[in-house]
Amino acid sequence: MTHSKESTRTGTLIWISGPVVKARISGPISVLEQVHVGEARLAGEVIGLNHGLATIQVYEETNGLRPGEPLCGTGAPLSVMLGPGLLANIYDGLQRPLAVIRDQQGIYLRHGSQAEALPSKKWNFTPRARAGDLVHPGSVLGVVPETQLIEHRVLIPIAVEGKLIDIARQGDYAVHDVLATVEDAGGARHPLTMVDRWAVRTERPVQERLEPSRPLITGQRVLDTFEPLAKGGTAAMPGPFGAGKTMLQQALVKWCDADVIIYVGCGERGNEMAEVVNEFQRLTDPSSGRPLMERTIFVANTSNMPVAAREASIYSATTIAEYYRDQGYAVALMADSTSRWAEALREISGRLEEMPTEEGFPAYLPSRIAAFYERAGRVRTLGGNEGSVTMVGSVSPPGGDFTEPVTQYTQRFTRAFWALDRALANARHYPAINWQTSYSLYVNTVAAWWAKETAPDWQALRSTAAQVLEQASRLDQLVQLVGAQALPERQRWILDAARLFKEGFLQQNVVHPIDAYCAPAKQVALLRLFVELYQVGQQVIESGTPLARIHQVLDIRRLVQIKETVPNDQVDQITQLLSELKARVNALVPAERKA
Template sequence: MSQAQQPETQDTGEIESVSGPVVTATDLDAQMNDVVYVGDEGLMGEVIEIEGPITTIQVYEETSAVAPGEPVENTGEPLTVDLGPGMLDSIYDGVQRPLDVLEEEMGAFLDRGVDAPGIDLEKTWEFEPTVEVGDEVEPGDIVGTVEETVSIEHKVLVPPNFEGGEVVEAKSGDYNVEQTVVELDNGEEVTMHQEWPVREARPTVDKESPTEPLITGQRVQDALFPLAKGGTAAIPGPFGSGKTVTQQQLAKWSDADIVVYIGCGERGNEMTEVIEDFPELEDPQRGNPLMARTTLIANTSNMPVAARESCIYTGITIAEYYRDMGYDVALMADSTSRWAEAMREISSRLEEMPGEEGYPAYLAARLAQFYERAGYFQNLNGSEGSISVVGAVSPPGGDFSEPVTQNTLRIVKTFWALDADLAERRHFPSINWNESYSLYKDQLDAWWVDNVAEDWPEERQWAVDVLDEEDELQEIVQLVGKDALPEDQQLTLEVARYLREAFLQQNAFHDVDTFSEPEKTYRMLTAIHHFNDEAFEALDAGVPVEEITAIDAAPKLNRIATQEDWEEYIDELEAEITEQLREKY
C-alpha cells in the first residue's frame, strides 16, 4: 500500500540517533513490539527496547540518509501478517510484502518506504458457507470454504480472538477478503481476512505426540533418520555440502499438504533458482503445479538485516494458519544461522552483553521459541494439523561445536549431519550416517509396519548394523589393507558398499531417482539384504569371496534406483542373484 494507506498513527516522536538498522527516538509514546514508521520516507520498523524517554527501533529497510530530527510515527500495533486466501503461489519478503506485486509497480529494485498488503484485498473469491443460520460457532471454527488453488481448499475460520456466537447470516457468492461473509448475533462479522501478530503463537487445544512420518522420498532420511509430521529437524553442514538442495528436495517431495519455504539470508542465486524452478515443478501428490501448495519467503543476504530477523516469524505464523485448517505443513528455514547472525548484529548495536562468539545471551531461548511452534496439534475446531520444521544451519568452517548448531541440537529431535568429505566424493545427499540420528524412529515404526512391511524395523536395523561394522572395519583397512581381513569381513565391506552406493546415494536431478516411495525404499533394502544372505551362504559353502563379488548380477543393485519398473526389476534381480551364487556350490 502507499504511504497514505498505512495504518493510522497514534503518536509521533523524533529520531535521536541512527546506527545501521537500529534507530533511537525520543518523545515517542510506544509499547514493546509496536510497528512504527521512521523518517521522512516512512521506513517500517519495530520497537525492541524502551528505556526512559528513549525508544529503540529496528528498521526493516536500509537506513542510509535517515537523519536525526526526522519524525517517527507509531501505529500502536505489533508486527502482524495478513492471513487469508491468496497466500499460496505467492512470494514475499521478510515482512510479508508481496514481491511480485511490488515488481509490477516499480521494477526489480524496490523503493524504500513502499508497502503492500500480504494478500489482494480487492480480488473476489467464491465463498461457500459450511454453517447455517442458527448454528453456534466458537473461535477457530470453520464457517466456509474457498478454492484457493487447484490443490488446496481454503477453510475460512472464526478468528481465535472472537467470542463466537449464533450465526444470523451466512452468505454464499463472490466476495473480497474484507467483506463480511458470516455475521454472528453478538455483532461480530467474519471475513476471509485475518491479521495475527507474528511473535505470538496461534492458540490450540493440545499438542500431541506425532505417530506418522513425513515422507520425504529421500531414502537415507525416510529409512534411517525419519522425521515425524509435527517434528523438528536440523540440517547442519559446511559450505557446498548440499544444505539448500536437500531442503529443496524436501519442499518438492515431502507429503505435507502445504509447504512454507523461507530463504533467510541465503545467496540471491540460490533463491532465484527456487523462484524459477518451483513454478515449473509438478506436485507428485496431485499432479498440479507445486506452487499451488507453496508459499515462498525470500530474504536474501543483501536485504536489510532486520527483515531477516522477522522472516522466520512471518513464515511460522503463515504455517500455523494453515495448520488451524487441519493441514499438515512443512516449513523449511534456510538458514537459521543467518537468522542468528541478524540477531547478533542487532544485539551488538543495542550494546547488549554478548554471549558465546558474540551471539546474544538469549540465542538459545529464541531458537527454542521458534522450534516449539512446530508440533502435531489438536486445533480449536476439533481438527488435527501439524507443522514440521526443518532448519538448515551453516556453521562457519563446518564446525558443529559453534553456538547455533549446539543450541539447535538441544531442541530438535532429528539431526541430518551433512559431510563435506562425502560431498567431495560426490555422494549425495551427503548425510553422514555415523553422525546423524532421529529420536522419532521407535514411535514411527508402527506406521511402517502397518503401511509398508511387518519386518521394516528389522530390515532397517540390519542396515544400521552393517554400516556400523563397516565403520569399524575401515579403521583396520587403513592400517593393514583390505586383503588382510578375513573373508567374511571382506564380504561385509562389499555389502556395505552396495548400501552406500545403491541405497543411501540418490540423484536429485534424475527423473526417477529423485523420489523414492516407501515401498521402493523397503524393496531396495531387502534386495541388498537378499544379496547379503545368499553371499554368506555361498561363503559358508566354500566359495571364495572374489567369486561371490564378481557375479554379473551384483552390480545391477546400483541400477535399481533409476528403474521405472523397479518392482519387476527387483524380482528378476533377486532370482538372478540366487541362481548365479548357487551355481558356484
C-alpha cells in the first residue's frame, strides 16, 4: 500500500519528532490521507490538519529527515490490498511482505520493500456469475483455489452494482488482469480484477449482525469447557510477563477451528515472532494434513520496528480478517500484545503534546479499544453468507497489575476474560489461567452446541467441577491453618477431586504430542470421568467407607495422566475405565449397607 498512487508535492516539512512530523501545506490534502514523507518517500498518514499545518505519523524510521523536505499526498486513505495470495504471507503493519530469518532480529523487510503485497503468480479463476447477471456488492464473481485449505471467493467490490456485461472464462490470470466489466445504472463501466482495496480504519459493511451461536473450539480444556469463546466473540487475555500469553495465543493459532487465522505480533520480540513463523512452516492441520500456513496470515510489528506502524498493524489485520469473513469464512484474529499497541498510541499522543489521562494514555484510549473489538462479530455478509471474526487480544499489564487502564478497558469491551496468573505459572500450572478470576459470557451461547454434539448434561458436568474447585479453594485456606489430616474425610475427598480437575483436566501441556490438542469429545469424557468418580466416592464415604479404601481403588496419580495417554480418537477407553472404576468403588460398600 506504499505505492498506491502517483503523488504530488502538497507541503514542506517544518518539524520532526520521532514518528511524528509537521508540514506546511501548499496543496489539497485531507485527514487520514496516506502520504509520502521527505525525499526518501517514507510512508505516513495525516492525523491532524490545522491552520495550514498537517500533522503526520510516519511508519518508518525518520532519522535523517530534515525540515524543507517535501510532503506528497496520495489522495487516498491508508488501505490494504485484498485478493488471493494473502494466505501464508508475513506482512508488516503496512502490508509489506517480510522475510523471516532465524537469528537475533528475526524478521526483516524483504528486499525491494516497495514490492506488491500480493504475489504476481497466476491463479486459476472459475467464474460463478454470467454475463447479463445483476451483481451487487459482496456477490461472488468467481473462485480461486488460493490454497488447498481455502477457496478464495472473488467478490464484487462494495461500491459496484449493476449488470455484468462480460466475464472471463475459466483460466489462469494474474491479480491485476481484468476479469469482468459491470455497467451501473448510470451507464458507467467498472472493470473488475481479483484485487480490492480497503481503507484500514473503516469497517467493511455487512448486511446484518448476528449473535454468536457456535463455540470456537481451541482444544484447550480450560478454555473450551470452562471459559468458552464463541465464533464472532471477543476475549481478553491479560497476564504478567512470562505467564504464558504468547504460548497460549500460539496454541490457539495452531488448533482453533476457525477457517482462517490472522496472527498479529505487535511490539513483541522479533526472534520470538520468527520462531513462531518457522515453527508454523513445519506444522500441519490435524484435520486435513495440509500445512497450517495455508490458512494463516502473519502481521508482524516487532519491538525493533517503528512504533507508528504498530498502531496501523491492528487495523490492517482487522481489515484482512473482515475480507475473509465477507467470503463466508470463520476468521480468528489473535493480537499479541494489545498493550504494545496502546503504548504506540501513547507515544504518538505524547509527541503531539496531547493532554494525557491515566498513566499517560490519551483520552481516546477507551474508544480506540472499543472500536477494535467492535469489528469482531458473527454477520450475514453483503453476499448473504454467514461469516465471523473472532478476536483474542493479549494484554501485558506492567507488573501484572490488572487495574491499569489497558486491562480495564479491554475487560470492559470483551466478553471472555482469561486471566493468566503469576502464581499458577510459578507452580508450572499451564495454561496459567486463573479459574476463579476468569469468566466467559458465552457459556449459555455455546451450551446448546455442547449438549447436542457431546453430552446433554454438559452444563451440569462443568458446574459440578466448578463447585468442587470453589469448595476446595476455601478448604485450602483451612488446610494451611490446621493441616489436611484435621479435615473430615468428606472434605479431604473434595481436595482429592479438585486435584483431579486441576492436574488431570485444567493443566495441559502445549508441546505434548497427545495432550496439546484435546478434542471436545475427549474433554467431556475426562470431565465426566472425574465428576462421576467424585460423586461415587462421595456416596461411599457417606455410607461409612474410609477414604483410604477409595485410594486403594483410585490411583489419583495415574488418573491425572489419562489426558496424556488416551488419544483423541480412543475416547471409549475413558468411558470404559469410568465404568470399571465406578464398579470397584461401589464394591467397597458391603452389600448389607447398600440395602
